[in-house]
Amino acid sequence: xxxxxxxxxxxxxxxxxxxxxxxxxxxxxxxxxxxxxxxxxxxxxxxxxxxxxxxxxxxxxxxxxxxxxxxxxxxxxxxxxxxxxxxxxxxxxxxxxxxxxxxxxxxxxxxx
Amino acid sequence: xxxxxxxxxxxxxxxxxxxxxxxxxxxxxxxxxxxxxxxxxxxxxxxxxxxxxxxxxxxxxxxxxxxxxxxxxxxxxxxxxxxxxxxxxxxxxxxxxxxxxxxxxxxxxxxxxx
Numbered sequence: 613x614x615x616x617x618x619x620x621x622x623x624x625x626x627x628x629x630x631x632x633x634x635x636x637x638x639x640x641x642x643x644x645x646x647x648x649x650x651x652x653x654x655x656x657x658x659x660x661x662x663x664x665x666x667x668x669x670x671x672x673x674x675x676x677x678x679x680x681x682x683x684x685x686x687x688x689x690x691x692x693x694x695x696x697x698x699x700x701x702x703x704x705x706x707x708x709x710x711x712x713x714x715x716x717x718x719x720x721x722x723x724x
Numbered sequence: 725x726x727x728x729x730x731x732x733x734x735x736x737x738x739x740x741x742x743x744x745x746x747x748x749x750x751x752x753x754x755x756x757x758x759x760x761x762x763x764x765x766x767x768x769x770x771x772x773x774x775x776x777x778x779x780x781x782x783x784x785x786x787x788x789x790x791x792x793x794x795x796x797x798x799x800x801x802x803x804x805x806x807x808x809x810x811x812x813x814x815x816x817x818x819x820x821x822x823x824x825x826x827x828x829x830x831x832x833x834x835x836x837x838x
Contacts, residue, residue, distance in 0.1 A: 655829030
């Protein structure tokens with residue numbers, strides 16, 4: 613059973629608008645959450661993270677929100693740019709267990 | 725190069741063949757991870773090394789999978805008697821010291837078993 617779920621396989625957004633990617637998890641013990649971005653034929657690259665003691669973390673155009681009671685996190689990209697077109701994975705870490713658990717990914721397409 | 729490199733980038737094997745996939749981590753990185761990514765899925769953890777010690781191999785799907793990192797640098801993932809269900813992209817990642825340090829991923833090796 614999937615411990616981390618990204619229920620939208622794909623998302624299409626107009627350039628300049630906000631992109632919102634969602635992720636749900638099942639284990640309330642998860643305490644560190646990450647977003648990775650992946651271009652074709654490349655490995656995932658780290659984008660942004662958040663610890664369970666926070667509910668928001670911002671880095672430039674990227675903001676991650678964590679709702680612990682709902683076991684839900686989201687990534688907001690604003691404004692969206694064509695270079696943001698990629699597959700986005702959320703991932704969780706359990707108390708520094710050294711192994712990330714990934715969601716299935718969401719393919720984001722930014723239309724000019 | 726400055727990043728994680730993997731070779732070969734593509735491998736086609738006949739069912740039953742043995743394969744070896746290589747990972748060169750970022751120089752000085754203590755921790756090394758292997759993940760398996762099936763088509764349309766996210767990466768799934770296979771195993772983790774700290775220096776030459778394999779500290780977690782709970783994700784290896786069967787005893788046909790074996791990983792080593794004998795000198796605490798380069799790592800090899802070996803799959804014996806490959807099966808069609810082994811077809812996937814195998815990703816290697818390294819981090820400076822483990823814990824919550826960022827994991828840097830290589831481009832992966834795409835394995836196709838016919």
